Amino acid sequence: MKKRIWELDFLRGFAIIMMVFDHLMYDFAILPTLFGNFYNVNNSVFNFLKDLGVDYWSSGLRFYGHLFFVSLFLIVSGISYTFSKSNLSRGLKLLSVALAITVVTIVLENFMTNALIIFGIIHLYAFSILIIYLLRKFVKNEMILLVIAFIIIGVGFIFKFYDLEYLSSFRVQDLPEIILGINAFGADYFGLFPYMGIILLGTVLGNTFYQAKTSLIPGVKMSDKNIFQIAGRKSLLIFVTHQFILFALIYLVGYIFGYRY
Numbered sequence: 001m002k003k004r005i006w007e008l009d010f011l012r013g014f015a016i017i018m019m020v021f022d023h024l025m026y027d028f029a030i031l032p033t034l035f036g037n038f039y040n041v042n043n044s045v046f047n048f049l050k051d052l053g054v055d056y057w058s059s060g061l062r063f064y065g066h067l068f069f070v071s072l073f074l075i076v077s078g079i080s081y082t083f084s085k086s087n088l089s090r091g092l093k094l095l096s097v098a099l100a101i102t103v104v105t106i107v108l109e110n111f112m113t114n115a116l117i118i119f120g121i122i123h124l125y126a127f128s129i130l131i132i133y134l135l136r137k138f139v140k141n142e143m144i145l146l147v148i149a150f151i152i153i154g155v156g157f158i159f160k161f162y163d164l165e166y167l168s169s170f171r172v173q174d175l176p177e178i179i180l181g182i183n184a185f186g187a188d189y190f191g192l193f194p195y196m197g198i199i200l201l202g203t204v205l206g207n208t209f210y211q212a213k214t215s216l217i218p219g220v221k222m223s224d225k226n227i228f229q230i231a232g233r234k235s236l237l238i239f240v241t242h243q244f245i246l247f248a249l250i251y252l253v254g255y256i257f258g259y260r261y
Contacts, residue, residue, distance in 0.1 A: 005083075005215050006222040006229065008076050013232030015073035020242050022066055027246050028053030033113055034250065035259040043257050067162070070121075070190070071198050073235075077125060078202015079210060081132065091129035097240065098123040105187065111261075112247075118170060119178050120188030122239060127179070128196040132203060142204050149200040156181060156194020164191075188243075 028049040032038040038046070056062050084090055101117055108115040117123075139145055164184040167174060177183045181191020209216060222229060231238060251261070 003214075004233070005210070005213075006220070007215060007217055008079060009232030010222060010226070010228045011072060011232070012076045012080075012235050013226075013228035013230065015069045015076065016235050016238055017228065017231050018065070018069040019073065020238065020246075022062070022069070023243055024246055025053045025056040025062070027243075027250055029057050030114070031250075031254075034247075035254055035261065037258075037260050041258050043259075046254070046257065046259070063162075070195075074125075074195055074198040075202040075205065078199040078204075079206035081129065081199070081203045082206030082210060083213060087129055087133045091126055091133060094122060094126035094129065094236075097236070098126045101240065114187050116170065116186055117188045118175070118186045119191065120186060121190045122236075124190040124192065124195050125199070127192060128199045131192075131196065132200055135200075136203075142207055145200060146204045149197045149204060152192075152197030152200065153194040154197075156191070156197065159191070159193055161191065161194050 027034075031046060031050045031053070035041070038050075081087060098120070101120065101122060105115050105117045135148070136145070139148070159181050161181055164181070166189075167178075167183050167185040170178075170185055174183060174185065178185050178189075179192060181193040181195070184191070224230075
């Protein structure tokens with residue numbers, strides 16, 4: 001059995017739990033669009049949750065917190081890349097998962113607005129793994145790769161990734177700009193610039209600090225039953241399923257309180 005690095009699982013789990021929280025706040029903010037009779041029912045608890053979600057999503061806490069936790073997750077994912085002996089296969093498998101997500105959200109788009117995911121974080125990670133796999137076949141020097149990583153991140157700032165224009169509808173001809181990070185679209189969106197650079201940065205850190213493939217803090221004993229450890233080990237499963245589960249729970253509870261689609 002492959003020995004896991006506890007701090008990587010912990011940090012990955014911490015980041016993904018915070019991203020689930022972020023998505024939950026988004027779901028609260030769009031409650032009026034999920035339920036056609038939202039304002040007719042006028043339930044004080046649901047009104048509070050809607051206001052909570054709206055306030056959170058318009059706050060600086062959300063802007064900077066989201067950027068921090070996404071970056072943390074991607075850096076750890078990049079470090080984890082260096083532990084795998086089959087990144088080509090891994091990237092292709094993730095790409096199939098990403099395409100499945102797009103197909104499912106195309107179906108969901110018939111039942112709810114803004115459900116479509118064209119290039120979300122799983123798409124980003126799959127593309128990045130495959131591109132970095134090819135890049136590392138030709139570039140072996142970690143310092144050069146570090147420079148490339150910062151160039152990719154820098155281009156993301158040139159594109160103003162933090163303030164992208166969200167397209168109101170999807171057209172096939174827009175796909176290259178969506179993938180690159182020039183224009184944004186979808187319920188979950190992360191362009192290659194700058195985020196692939198963050199993953200590449202993680203691979204450099206992994207090859208630099210985790211050459212021995214062991215924990216950098218071996219003296220700390222962390223229980224495998226810790227919620228962050230569990231989330232870190234099951235991050236892909238959580239990413240793929242959590243929003244569907246959240247929507248199902250919201251619709252179920254909403255139905256009990258008289259809300260209807």
